[in-house]
Amino acid sequence: MSDKRFLSGDEAFAEGIRLARPQVISAYPITPQTIVVEELASMVERQSLKSEFIHVESEHSALSCAIGASSVGARTFTATSSQGLLYMAECLPYAAGGRFPIVMMNANRSTALPWNIYGDQRDSISQLDSGWIQIYVEDAQEALDMALQSYYIAEHKGVSVPVMVNLDGFILTHTYEAVEIPSIEEADAFLPPYVTDNKMDLEQPKNMAFTVGPNLNMEFHIKHHEAMLTALDVLNESDQRYGKVVGRRYGGAIGTYHTEDAEYVLITLGSITGMARNVVDDLRASGVKAGLIKLRMVRPFPGDQIVKALGLAKAVGTLEKDISFGAEGTIYTNVNSAFLKNKRVIPSYNFIGGLGGRDITKEQLTECFYKLREQKEAEPIQYIGLAIKEG
Amino acid sequence: MKQVKLIEYEEPKTWADIPWATCSEAGILITKNAGWRNERPVIDPKKCIGCGQCYLYCPDGVISFAEGEVSIDYDFCKGCGICSGICRRGAIRMEEER
Ligand code: SF4
Ligand code: SF4
Numbered sequence: 001m002s003d004k005r006f007l008s009g010d011e012a013f014a015e016g017i018r019l020a021r022p023q024v025i026s027a028y029p030i031t032p033q034t035i036v037v038e039e040l041a042s043m044v045e046r047q048s049l050k051s052e053f054i055h056v057e058s059e060h061s062a063l064s065c066a067i068g069a070s071s072v073g074a075r076t077f078t079a080t081s082s083q084g085l086l087y088m089a090e091c092l093p094y095a096a097g098g099r100f101p102i103v104m105m106n107a108n109r110s111t112a113l114p115w116n117i118y119g120d121q122r123d124s125i126s127q128l129d130s131g132w133i134q135i136y137v138e139d140a141q142e143a144l145d146m147a148l149q150s151y152y153i154a155e156h157k158g159v160s161v162p163v164m165v166n167l168d169g170f171i172l173t174h175t176y177e178a179v180e181i182p183s184i185e186e187a188d189a190f191l192p193p194y195v196t197d198n199k200m201d202l203e204q205p206k207n208m209a210f211t212v213g214p215n216l217n218m219e220f221h222i223k224h225h226e227a228m229l230t231a232l233d234v235l236n237e238s239d240q241r242y243g244k245v246v247g248r249r250y251g252g253a254i255g256t257y258h259t260e261d262a263e264y265v266l267i268t269l270g271s272i273t274g275m276a277r278n279v280v281d282d283l284r285a286s287g288v289k290a291g292l293i294k295l296r297m298v299r300p301f302p303g304d305q306i307v308k309a310l311g312l313a314k315a316v317g318t319l320e321k322d323i324s325f326g327a328e329g330t331i332y333t334n335v336n337s338a339f340l341k342n343k344r345v346i347p348s349y350n351f352i353g354g355l356g357g358r359d360i361t362k363e364q365l366t367e368c369f370y371k372l373r374e375q376k377e378a379e380p381i382q383y384i385g386l387a388i389k390e391g
Numbered sequence: 392m393k394q395v396k397l398i399e400y401e402e403p404k405t406w407a408d409i410p411w412a413t414c415s416e417a418g419i420l421i422t423k424n425a426g427w428r429n430e431r432p433v434i435d436p437k438k439c440i441g442c443g444q445c446y447l448y449c450p451d452g453v454i455s456f457a458e459g460e461v462s463i464d465y466d467f468c469k470g471c472g473i474c475s476g477i478c479r480r481g482a483i484r485m486e487e488e489r
Contacts, residue, residue, distance in 0.1 A: 099413070160412065213422075220409065
């Protein structure tokens with residue numbers, strides 16, 4: 001029997017992790033992720049979760065501990081945010097290249113300088129090339145469900161790659177909503193125990209985390225890359241399985257809303273999606289054929305799926321809380337590359353907003369759709385919600 | 392203190408031969424590492440009393456010491472001469488590599 005409770009995104013995520021029964025948790029608190037760590041620590045204390053909780057002195061150690069634990073075959077969890085993720089950066093490709101299926105929650109938060117603790121997505125997006133699967137969730141329910149499903153994807157034999165699940169800082173980590181918590185029986189029926197031969201074992205001694213010279217190094221990376229691509233299908237498989245056992249489904253790497261006949265489509269990731277859906281509803285009511293694509297997975301990147309979902313749309317806008325300084329929004333770069341690969345010619349705009357926690361309003365989202373429709377402004381990269389407008 | 396038994400290494404030929412993770416059975420010797428040795432240590436068994444000092448001091452761990460017998464693994468000895476310096480019996484001579 002599932003249980004319904006009023007939870008924040010962080011708390012919901014912790015509930016999902018409890019249901020996955022990780023054997024080792026190592027984490028260091030950082031705003032706005034702290035609540036996850038606190039919740040899990042008290043679950044271990046109260047023994048509602050039987051797990052080794054390792055208090056570490058830094059994020060670098062948190063992920064190093066998780067790698068160590070994973071290398072003896074333990075299911076492991078860690079969580080971080082912003083500068084903490086950047087401090088972990090050295091360990092990210094170790095975990096990924098070593099093919100250790102660690103699950104990490106990242107509370108999306110701005111990076112310094114200027115110093116700021118509010119939400120944007122520059123932290124995780126800066127680490128897209130680290131070899132981790134990256135998932136973005138929209139609400140607390142999806143956060144809980146993906147905490148559990150991430151282990152299924154990460155530990156899947158054809159994948160074996162760590163997963164980072166991203167929750168918008170504060171907007172999602174700290175706001176409350178009614179969340180359905182599956183029973184432990186349902187969780188156990190969904191998620192099989194972690195079994196691997198990629199582990200240290202006294203009976204079968206292994207040479208682990210080894211060096212490979214230029215003669216074969218590239219082949220290891222190609223294998224890793226191909227395993228990542230497999231995760232697009234494994235997410236679908238996980239979604240179906242979860243639907244059967246728990247009764248909730250989200251679809252695969254993208255979620256679509258009214259794209260079938262849409263003329264103007266906005267691509268979103270994370271918590272802004274909910275409001276964007278309302279905007280699509282309003283626009284549709286006033287006769288504008290608006291549609292929405294929610295990116296659930298950014299690595300592997302579902303480029304072909306996006307192009308297919310766009311159908312005959314006339315213009316597309318990529319909304320993101322990220323900027324690759326001196327270039328453009330990184331998601332926009334990825335989306336445009338997918339168009340080119342699929343020989344799809346379409347006016348493509350980049351709406352950059354929400355940096356450092358700047359609010360994005362319903363009016364601004366509506367304006368994005370109007371810009372797609374009118375295409376008057378030549379500049380394809382546009383900032384939304386700037387406080388200073390005049391020169 | 393015996394040398395580990397090594398498994399013959401075969402160069403991968405197909406994608407399936409490449410391990411899926413950085414993980415393989417232990418003890419596969421992939422490369423030897425002795426190319427930078429200018430001098431090789433040679434033990435004179437007549438002078439050696441089997442004290443084990445060279446075994447303890449060798450920074451590469453390439454001297455094995457079993458039942459009073461010492462031997463050097465030349466596939467990995469880097470030729471630093473520490474063993475020769477530490478041996479009080481003068482039982483290890485450094486010979487120029489050709
Ligand atoms: S230090 Fe000299 S005497 Fe002692 S075991 Fe080594 S070679 Fe023999
Ligand atoms: S020369 Fe150096 S590396 Fe070689 S056996 Fe002696 S101490 Fe070890």
